[in-house]
Amino acid sequence: MKYSFQNDYSEGAHPKLLEALRQAGSKQNAAYGNDMHCKHAADLLRKEIGREDVDVHFLEGGTQVNLTALTAFLRPHEAAIAAETGHIAGHESGSIEATGHKVCTTPGVNGKLTPEGILRVLAEHPDEHMVKPKLAYLSNSSECGTVYSKAELAALNRCCRENGLYLYMDGARLGSALCASDLTMQDIGALTDAFYVGGTKNGALLGEALVICNDALKPDFRYILKQRGGMLAKGLVLGAQFEALFEDGLYYKLAEHANRMADLLREGLRAVDCAFFSDSPTNQIFPILSDSLIETLAQDYAFETWGRVDAEHQAIRLVTSWATPEEAVREFVQDLHRLCAK
Amino acid sequence: MKYSFQNDYSEGAHPKLLEALRQAGSKQNAAYGNDMHCKHAADLLRKEIGREDVDVHFLEGGTQVNLTALTAFLRPHEAAIAAETGHIAGHESGSIEATGHKVCTTPGVNGKLTPEGILRVLAEHPDEHMVKPKLAYLSNSSECGTVYSKAELAALNRCCRENGLYLYMDGARLGSALCASDLTMQDIGALTDAFYVGGTKNGALLGEALVICNDALKPDFRYILKQRGGMLAKGLVLGAQFEALFEDGLYYKLAEHANRMADLLREGLRAVDCAFFSDSPTNQIFPILSDSLIETLAQDYAFETWGRVDAEHQAIRLVTSWATPEEAVREFVQDLHRLCAK
Amino acid sequence: MKYSFQNDYSEGAHPKLLEALRQAGSKQNAAYGNDMHCKHAADLLRKEIGREDVDVHFLEGGTQVNLTALTAFLRPHEAAIAAETGHIAGHESGSIEATGHKVCTTPGVNGKLTPEGILRVLAEHPDEHMVKPKLAYLSNSSECGTVYSKAELAALNRCCRENGLYLYMDGARLGSALCASDLTMQDIGALTDAFYVGGTKNGALLGEALVICNDALKPDFRYILKQRGGMLAKGLVLGAQFEALFEDGLYYKLAEHANRMADLLREGLRAVDCAFFSDSPTNQIFPILSDSLIETLAQDYAFETWGRVDAEHQAIRLVTSWATPEEAVREFVQDLHRLCAK
Amino acid sequence: MKYSFQNDYSEGAHPKLLEALRQAGSKQNAAYGNDMHCKHAADLLRKEIGREDVDVHFLEGGTQVNLTALTAFLRPHEAAIAAETGHIAGHESGSIEATGHKVCTTPGVNGKLTPEGILRVLAEHPDEHMVKPKLAYLSNSSECGTVYSKAELAALNRCCRENGLYLYMDGARLGSALCASDLTMQDIGALTDAFYVGGTKNGALLGEALVICNDALKPDFRYILKQRGGMLAKGLVLGAQFEALFEDGLYYKLAEHANRMADLLREGLRAVDCAFFSDSPTNQIFPILSDSLIETLAQDYAFETWGRVDAEHQAIRLVTSWATPEEAVREFVQDLHRLCAK
Numbered sequence A, B, C, D: 001m002k003y004s005f006q007n008d009y010s011e012g013a014h015p016k017l018l019e020a021l022r023q024a025g026s027k028q029n030a031a032y033g034n035d036m037h038c039k040h041a042a043d044l045l046r047k048e049i050g051r052e053d054v055d056v057h058f059l060e061g062g063t064q065v066n067l068t069a070l071t072a073f074l075r076p077h078e079a080a081i082a083a084e085t086g087h088i089a090g091h092e093s094g095s096i097e098a099t100g101h102k103v104c105t106t107p108g109v110n111g112k113l114t115p116e117g118i119l120r121v122l123a124e125h126p127d128e129h130m131v132k133p134k135l136a137y138l139s140n141s142s143e144c145g146t147v148y149s150k151a152e153l154a155a156l157n158r159c160c161r162e163n164g165l166y167l168y169m170d171g172a173r174l175g176s177a178l179c180a181s182d183l184t185m186q187d188i189g190a191l192t193d194a195f196y197v198g199g200t201k202n203g204a205l206l207g208e209a210l211v212i213c214n215d216a217l218k219p220d221f222r223y224i225l226k227q228r229g230g231m232l233a234k235g236l237v238l239g240a241q242f243e244a245l246f247e248d249g250l251y252y253k254l255a256e257h258a259n260r261m262a263d264l265l266r267e268g269l270r271a272v273d274c275a276f277f278s279d280s281p282t283n284q285i286f287p288i289l290s291d292s293l294i295e296t297l298a299q300d301y302a303f304e305t306w307g308r309v310d311a312e313h314q315a316i317r318l319v320t321s322w323a324t325p326e327e328a329v330r331e332f333v334q335d336l337h338r339l340c341a342k
Helices: A015-025 A036-049 A062-073 A115-123 A150-162 A174-178 A185-191 A221-227 A236-246 A250-270 A291-297 A326-341 B015-025 B036-049 B062-073 B115-123 B150-162 B174-178 B185-191 B221-227 B236-246 B250-270 B291-297 B326-341 C015-025 C036-049 C062-073 C115-123 C150-162 C174-178 C185-191 C221-227 C236-246 C250-270 C291-297 C326-341 D015-025 D036-049 D062-073 D115-123 D150-162 D174-178 D185-191 D221-227 D236-246 D250-270 D291-297 D326-341
Strands: A055-059 A078-083 A103-106 A132-139 A166-170 A194-198 A208-212 A287-290 A304-310 A313-319 B055-059 B078-083 B103-106 B132-139 B166-170 B194-198 B208-212 B287-290 B304-310 B313-319 C055-059 C078-083 C103-106 C132-139 C166-170 C194-198 C208-212 C287-290 C304-310 C313-319 D055-059 D078-083 D103-106 D132-139 D166-170 D194-198 D208-212 D287-290 D304-310 D313-319
Touching (some): A015 A236, A015 B015, A036 A185, A036 A208, A036 A236, A055 A236, A062 A132, A062 A166, A062 A221, A078 A115, A115 A132, A132 A150, A150 A166, A150 A185, A174 A194, A185 A194, A236 A250, A291 A326, B015 B236, B036 B185, B055 B062, B055 B221, B062 B132, B062 B166, B062 B194, B062 B221, B078 B115, B115 B132, B115 B150, B132 B150, B150 B166, B150 B185, B174 B194, B236 B250, B250 B326, B291 B313, B291 B326, C015 C236, C015 D015, C036 C055, C036 C185, C036 C208, C036 C236, C055 C062, C055 C221, C055 C236, C062 C132, C062 C194, C062 C221, C078 C115, C103 C115, C115 C132, C150 C166, C174 C194, C174 C250, C236 C250, C250 C326, C291 C313, C291 C326, D015 D236, D036 D055, D036 D236, D055 D062, D055 D236, D062 D132, D062 D166, D062 D194, D062 D221, D078 D115, D103 D115, D115 D132, D132 D150, D150 D166, D150 D185, D174 D194, D185 D194, D236 D250, D250 D326, D287 D291, D291 D313, D291 D326
Parallel strands (some): A078 A132, A132 A166, B078 B103, B078 B132, B166 B194, C078 C132, C132 C166, C166 C194, D078 D103, D078 D132, D132 D166, D166 D194
Antiparallel strands (some): A055 A208, A287 A313, A304 A313, B287 B313, C304 C313, D055 D208, D194 D208, D287 D313
16 A cells, blocks of 8 residues: 555644644643643634634544534424435434434535525425524535535525524634635624534644634523533643644645645646546545556555446545645656556 | 642643653554554553453543443433432432433442442332433542452442442552552453553543453444544553553552552641541542641641531641652641641 | 323324314315414414414424424524423333434422532533533323422523523423312413423324424424424324313313313322322322232223332322223222221 | 404313313322223224234423433434424424434425435435434325325335334324324334324324334333423323223324315315325325415405415415314305305
């Protein structure tokens, strides 16, 4: 095996985060996220977002954030709206349903939720014999690698406001999305009711920062965080890593690297006239390759097959990360070109 | 502030674990606990337990383990039995109830669950108008610092077998308990249906190892682990730490240190005729001190007050850990003796 | 078997209710509780309560009302407070926990919740590591047959207001309670946030009327009613019966009869110097009798044994109802007197 | 308003059931479904099914049966498979999700679940990052009025057996389905793991009979019945009605009447060349009419509009029942013909 492009969580943490963990851990600190590192990291995020009034909570992983947030935000009969490809709809083992809430799906456009999709779900749920859709869920970047522009997010915000819905952004891969679009952390703080900033897939051992912008969603969140198992005893493990990520822009540097590695892959693939399953500008790309080519590549590289396109072609998923070495990418491209030249 | 005896999770991880994390994280590995470190750590635990046939899963923290395990083990109408002081009964924010299950409490003896206590709960639940108690929960060491002897655990095992109950041990502080009793990891593997080996409170950044001994409780656990948010993307974060803890007995060495520090505190307290709220041989001790002495000590040391004993005395809780320096303990004892000599 | 005093739900419905059902059912009506009978019955209850602004919903049975109401009223981390003898605490098969909420118990006084009991629970739940008590649950009459005076309910109301709690009354046997105390339906409407008027145990085939007084608890209740299975397709089955119960005071007449039958039993028991387990003025009484007397009585009468008092005595429960014939009561008293005279 | 074809639960109960209720209720009986009427009714159903070994439980309504059964049958990570039009998928307010389980939908054929649909869902759920489909849900008659033939049910049974799934039939309108197909109660008892026989929509005030055929699904069902609010104190209310329905075939007679009334409607509609949205042989029919005709008919008749077919036509739903008078149907057909003749 030369290299794995299977996902962006195959390695541990960036060395700066490990060093931050070592230093933070060498002193006694308050527990359960009340330590100075969590406080400082939250302040850094508030500065980044440009709002003093948001609440910030640190959790271990994306499924944990999604299920805890939706549990806290929704009454029992309220439901989430997600694109059919949305992570909570299909890839979190029914975690939202396990908290009692239905996820109503709607076709996405390039893996993205649209105002039209939201309105369609609302039209299908007119009364108390159905659940009451109350929260629109989107992932940025999406499960297809696509990103939301500022205009798209503003349109979703408007649609949600007009229909009494909360707008929630899953930011498992937010770094990569922000570095590939016109959207900023400030925009997201202004346009969503809550969102999370993913650490696990951008340099951390583990850790996601949930940001609650809407005052109505803030009360008693720590009760539910504890109740659902998301409150780490040693909260500094999360706080110290987010400090390191946001002290001097490391978060963006790591995401830019991942995107640049994906750019190299994209260029290499385009050079052999490869088509793509989705138009992704981020660190997940979905080239469509022949079965035989996939089989040969799979001898040296790990990646997921995403779906069959026709009798002889499938889309695969290649994922780069902050840790992907440029040489691995160049070697993959060379191998690809060599194979295609035959 | 000279030192905090507030809990055993104020510091980060033992240096060997940080180094293990650094090394493990520098290579690409499988995700979601399928990496070689989790596999190796599980093997080390199986060896320690003396059983090849147990399932081992790594999770982030104690509340997460308890709620995930009980969700997986119980049908909707089944309930847990715990001592009134049991952690799931009062200190996990209703996490078990949030999964739908009642926790039936019974008075403990020195904070410990007894066969008599179990039988009392069973007698109170005769039919379908009540929940059906199905699992006996105990913490070792208990919330009062006390430990279960091998004979006590065998008696609980017998009681559970005779009444169709599962026996589950919360091992958040298992290291300290094992180093202060005649019980071994093998005994626990033989006498319980499931238990967990706590890492967070014994040298790890985070992490607990759930061991499922009873075949009936094994199927599909990973589905529920994922569903409840307990499956880390970078599973190696847990696996690598447990490897380091169990490769050469570090787990016991760290617990022994914590216990020895508690011994020094106990001796120092006994030297000034201090009484104790519970007879704890482990790293949590509960001396009963006068209000004025507590007030003075609190100027230099952090600790929890546990409960009022009479108009002028309270029990406090002093906790030591793998990281507690002997000097901090000696200084506390000196300060105590000086204050009592006045 | 001469007669069963086992409970107040051994018979069907009062003939007037059956006739009301027959008449109502002979015409087409709106479904799901939107029929004219439910509307009229709700109006009759509003008049009885003296408030135009309360919401009224009809459900099938007491456990269904309690679980649906608490699901609708509480956020996931919020808990109910109940006396240890409270019905939701022990006799509804964990139905409240099954909706995710803990029931915090506190010792009652004569089976009744007190402000002191509430404050005790609040003191034990200071922070987010415990559940947040949010609703005080009481049954009137209580599970011990005792009743709340207007002053007692006012004191509970004050305690709840001062501590941000909802006050909820389980009125499975409200008719009997109202006919045995100074409390009125208007008082309850003024002093609770929600309560229910029990039909099943006072003349109906089935049916309870939930009254929501607090505006904050009203939104979207019908969604949750439907979601938890409590919304009958043929809502008129409930509405027509409550119309018959409240059109001309039948509800109180039936309860008065039950109470008067219990009075006859009480008198007959006191005549043989019988002591009572609780001081009940309602249709459930708890005489303490010798084991041998109980054994003999059990040959001709059905009743529950409630608990052992000493080596030779137990409390039993005798329940009368709207349907209990005076002759059955007189025969029981005669048999008792005859047996005691031996 | 001349007549309502809006649903089959606009009226009360058939007179024989009311009389059975009156007689049963005049004597004291055991509570909670342990009365002689429930026992006898269960025996009548066992005889009808031709199996002595099935468990029978009586519940109030369809949503209550579905949520209680699926709660009892499924582990937390297991999901139901339903056609997109399945009642649990869209019309029970998220009741299944509220018990923690996802409903996986698949396109139906004429509103019916197919083996292909099941296999498609299974293929989409390969591992622990998704829920585990475990139960196939179907309604007979379906929400589109269509019915399953014996061959179709046998094929579904085979598919479920081969894939480790339970097969569950929602029989809210089972009477109408059985009277319009080659399927018998015995077939259903042999081919499903559990099903329910609907009473509410076929002559009862309320009441459904859940039949559990698979031994693995039987244990402790009454605990969960009580816990979810489905256990009526006066169980005889359900038992007595089912006795009356199955003592001498009344259940089938009532369903045949409903079907015959639907036949008259179908004939009348076909006579004016009306097309239908689905090919229903049961008591729900879905004619496609012009907007103007619908508007005119709606002045005298109540019915639901089901969905728009083109710019000028919609499908409506006409439902007949055991109580529908033939004159009402004939008048509707005359009015229709008169309007179409203009």
